[in-house]
Amino acid sequence: xxxxxxxxxxxxxxxxxxxxxxxxxxxxxxxxxxxxxxxxxxxxxxxxxxxxxxxxxxxxxxxxxxxxxxxxxxxxxxxxxxxxxxxxxxxxxxxxxxxxxxxxxxxxxxxxxxxxxxxxxxxxxxxxxxxxxxxxxxxxxxxxxxxxxxxxxxxxxxxxxxxxxxxxxxxxxxx
Amino acid sequence: xxxxxxxxxxxxxxxxxxxxxxxxxxxxxxxxxxxxxxxxxxxxxxxxxxxxxxxxxxxxxxxxxxxxxxxxxxxxxxxxxxxxxxxxxxxxxxxxxxxxxxxxxxxxxxxxxxxxxxxxxxxxxxxxxxxxxxxxxxxxxxxxxxxxxxxxxxxxxxxxxxxxxxxxxxxxxxxxxxxxxxxxxxxxxxxxxxxxxxxxxxxxxxxxxxxxxxxxxxxxxxxxxxxxxxxxxxxxxxxxxxxxxxxxxxxxxxxxxxxxxxxxxxxxxxxxxxxxxxxxxxxxxxxxxxxxxxxxx
Numbered sequence: 001x002x003x004x005x006x007x008x009x010x011x012x013x014x015x016x017x018x019x020x021x022x023x024x025x026x027x028x029x030x031x032x033x034x035x036x037x038x039x040x041x042x043x044x045x046x047x048x049x050x051x052x053x054x055x056x057x058x059x060x061x062x063x064x065x066x067x068x069x070x071x072x073x074x075x076x077x078x079x080x081x082x083x084x085x086x087x088x089x090x091x092x093x094x095x096x097x098x099x100x101x102x103x104x105x106x107x108x109x110x111x112x113x114x115x116x117x118x119x120x121x122x123x124x125x126x127x128x129x130x131x132x133x134x135x136x137x138x139x140x141x142x143x144x145x146x147x148x149x150x151x152x153x154x155x156x157x158x159x160x161x162x163x164x165x166x167x168x169x170x171x172x173x174x175x
Numbered sequence: 176x177x178x179x180x181x182x183x184x185x186x187x188x189x190x191x192x193x194x195x196x197x198x199x200x201x202x203x204x205x206x207x208x209x210x211x212x213x214x215x216x217x218x219x220x221x222x223x224x225x226x227x228x229x230x231x232x233x234x235x236x237x238x239x240x241x242x243x244x245x246x247x248x249x250x251x252x253x254x255x256x257x258x259x260x261x262x263x264x265x266x267x268x269x270x271x272x273x274x275x276x277x278x279x280x281x282x283x284x285x286x287x288x289x290x291x292x293x294x295x296x297x298x299x300x301x302x303x304x305x306x307x308x309x310x311x312x313x314x315x316x317x318x319x320x321x322x323x324x325x326x327x328x329x330x331x332x333x334x335x336x337x338x339x340x341x342x343x344x345x346x347x348x349x350x351x352x353x354x355x356x357x358x359x360x361x362x363x364x365x366x367x368x369x370x371x372x373x374x375x376x377x378x379x380x381x382x383x384x385x386x387x388x389x390x391x392x393x394x395x396x397x398x399x400x401x402x403x404x405x406x407x408x409x410x411x412x413x414x415x416x417x418x419x420x421x422x423x424x425x426x427x428x429x430x431x432x433x434x435x436x437x438x439x440x441x442x443x444x445x446x447x448x449x450x451x452x453x454x455x456x457x458x459x460x461x462x463x464x465x466x467x468x469x470x471x472x
Contacts, residue, residue, distance in 0.1 A: 002283050009278030017266050084262025088324070091224045091256040093248060094279040 006094035010102025011109075014076070018110035025114050027068050032118040035060055050130035051138050057122050058142040062150045065118065069111045070154035076107045077163050100163065108155040115151065119143055176237045176253070176331040176362045177202055178223065183232035185218050193218040195386040196232070205358055207373035207380035207394075208366040209456065214383040216366040217259055220336045223364070224256045236332060252281065255330035259337040259366075261321040265310035269301055269320055272309055276324045295323040299353065315346035322353060333363045339372055351375050374452040382459060389463045394452060401436065401450035401458040408433045408445050420457050436461070 018024060044053050077100065080086040089099060123139040178201040185194040193215045210216050221227040222234065225247040234241035236250050263272055273292045282288040296302045299319040309317065318338060325333055335354065339347040347369075355376050357363060365377060373380055374394065382390040382397075390397065405422075408415045409432045419437025436457045439445050450458070 002281060005283040006279050006281070009275065013267070013271070013275040013278075016271070017264060020266055083264060084258075084260045085264060086262075087221075087226060087258045087260065088256065088262070088276075089279070090226050091251055091254060091258075092276070092279045093251040093281050099279065 003095060003098045007098045007102045010094075010099050011106035014103045014106030015110040016106075018072075018076070018107040019113060021072075024072050024111060027072060028065060028114040028118050031065055031068055032121065035064070035122070046130065050126055050132055051135045053126045053130070054123060054135045054139045055142060057119070057126060058139070058146050061115065061119050061122070061143070062147040065115050066147060066150040066154050069108075069115055069151045070158045072111055073104075073107055073155045074158040074162055076103055077159050100159070104156060104159050107159075108152060111155065112148070112151055115147070116143065119147065177235075178237075178332070178362065178364070179233075179235040180219075181233040183219070183222065183234060184230045185215075185222065185227065186230045193386055194222075194229070197383075197386075197388050199381055199388060199391060201362060201364065201379075203360075203362045204379070205355070205363045205365065205377045207377035208364060208383065209368070209370065209373050209380055210383035211368055211460075213385075214368075215386040216368075216383055217336055219383070220256075220259075220334050220364070220366050223332075224254060224334055225251055250332070252328070253331040255325035255328065255333040257318075257321045257325045257333075257335040257338055259340070261317060263309040263312075263317060263320065266308055268306045268308055269296065269312070270305040272320065273324055273327065277327045280328045282327060291327060295326055298326075299323045315342050315350075318342060318346070318350060319353075322350070326357070331361050333357065333361055334366075335363065336366045337368070338365070339367065339369060347372070370453045370456050382456065384460065384463055390459055397455045397459070398450055398452065401455035403447065404436055404438065404458050405448045405450040405454045406435050406437075406439050406445040407448050408435055410444075420461060422454055422457055 075082075080089060090096075119139075123136075127133055127136060127139075178199070180197055180199040183194055183197040184192075186192045197215070197219060208216050208219070218227065222229050223236065223241070225241070229242075237253070239246040239250050241247060241250060264275075267275065270292060273295065274288065277288045277292060282291065293302070296305050299322060301316065301319055301323070304312070304316070309320065312320065322335070322338070325335070338354070339350050342350060351372060354363060354365065365372065367373060377394060379393055380391075380397070381388050406419070409430050411429065412431050414421075415433060415435070417435075417437065417439060419435040419439060421433050421435050423434040425432040425434075434448065434454075435445075436450075436454050448454075
């Protein structure tokens, strides 16, 4: 059994299922609209550096959108039990760890896509308002260094918590 | 693929004893597992599929000892399983779902896997709706997807647990015919509480009740057990009394016809009838207080 193929297969299909979830896009778009009203790094005085606006925007994204990402990822594992797919999956030759790791990575990457879209729109507006592309590398680096690790950690934590609590409940009930 | 089970026990946490020393030998072909709800059929299916571990006992599937983790993984490569509560990912299409399961079953070659998916969609008559999301499928259509996924790896052992539960008569017949066509060189274990499913598809069966295997043998031998035990009694409406179980009641206007199973011997108005599998099952359930009854397979 080629576990590598199973891993990439799980990653691909979990990505597909998560990216298709309307709730993921609606959540991030709604949060993006919220921030345009109540947290506005782009309406700072034009004399302040654009880089400061970028960093502030990255901070908002990392704080709020990352939490939203965690909430949207928390149900990925319990969903298998809810949809009753888990019994079938447990009879397949691919290992649980392979499937779960593929699920985690695929779902997390899919959740990062709308998050990055919202971040990009905010960054694009900042660059447009300040009429400069100079902070663009800073924006990309900030997202990679600040927002991305946060989502990766929160995603793993969300899925692990539900996996542990689910397994404990399953063991207690069925033995 | 042969299956041999010796004194298999299963006790769940909390003290629920689901299997009591189950011993079974299955040589191959279509094999039925019949019993009422709570008999232990699904527990036995799950142990065979490697989902549950037995508390005690031995299990051999083909050349593999099912008690070791390594061999359980080997069994999974030759296994096709359709669970009683078959679930799907609702947002995937039928084609995508089969493709995903195919990858997880080890079908790495993309071209071959896609070809296999198309073949199976054709077999279960779902090619026209293959791109529709599974959440739009009816119960019968989901069951067909279930059997399709079970066949992806061309398994030597196919376990189907209550496959026709909840299906309408036409779907049930279609499913039974599909199962019958799959016989070939594989072992198909059909677990059900619907007697007709077994009658139409299996020559060999086992009957379970309360965690025990109370009968193992051929359908023909089981029918012989009930010879002379099935009667038709016609009354003018009043229910007949006696040591028997009424299997069916037919209202014919001023008269009521009862089909009963029991020891009636000579009785006015009671006409002996040829037993069917349902009659034999009812007769066996009445007699289950006796030790395991087995005939030569």
